[in-house]
Amino acid sequence: MKLTIHHEEENEVRLLYYKLIEAWNNRSAADMANLFQDEGNLIGFDGSFIEGQSEIGKHLATVFFDHPTASFVQKIRKIQFISAHVAKLHAIAGMVPPGGKDINPAVNAIQSLIATKENDVWKVALFQNTPAAFHGRPHMVEEMTEELQEELTENSRAPEGAQGF
Template sequence: MHEKTSADEAAIHELFEKLLADWCRGDGEAYGSRFTEDADYVAFDGTLIEGRAEIASSHQKLFDGFLKGSRLTGRIERVRFLGPDVALVRATGDTVMPGKSRPSPERRSIQTLVAVRRDGEWRFAAFHNTRVRPIEGGFAAFLLWALTDRLWRAFGPGGAARG
């Protein structure tokens, strides 16, 4: 493991804050610019998006459609440097939908990101987003998990309601 520097950690935090701000502005191009050209992006539903251009394009479609006017909130929980130019980042995130003042609990996510420094600049080379769905939280938590899982299978891409 590599010893972190406060400047590097601050740069990674700033990169993450810019990512959140880009989302809140609905700017897919800026959002995509926070990633490397060859980045891997795994969305909460398991969809894989490859490359900066596709990340920008797919997010602009979301910002212009279903997520128009939404806000992304989040924070970095931990930065662990794996080398002088590579860091593993764990963050949390919540999407606040239009007209709402707080995120819905079912939109709470945890993310794992890989930040890399190339030509003196930090960008994300990988992003993996997972919705928080603890099933050990009692019967009510299990019901919420089971219901959202069933709805996703029914109405998500490839679900019976779409096909």
């Protein structure tokens, strides 16, 4: 039996991810946490495992308070539906340091998101941000950085409010 997913469902999952990235870039712990299920999970770049929407909010508030966080530049690679109410998203991301213009290749990441639809609303069940070190394969780091830098350049030319969307 083939799963039929409508284009608008894919767009809703894409928008959920973009809202997550936007909340990070705006340093809004509350906005970011509100995108998660009550029992959602966050796995940070450093391996931190945070469980539950309220704990995610507390964790992020501390991160944003204690650190001048870099902004994400992202590119969605694939969205796949596991069922009509469960989707997984795979993306690559780079970070631009505060006050910077270019991506810092040392913190490139692979991002995975599992989204579930409850009461007609898509929520994050799991978001994982994994370092993309590509040990022993520096050309892969360079290729990924170049691709993300192109996204950054394209987004800087987009009309205001259209970046990444």
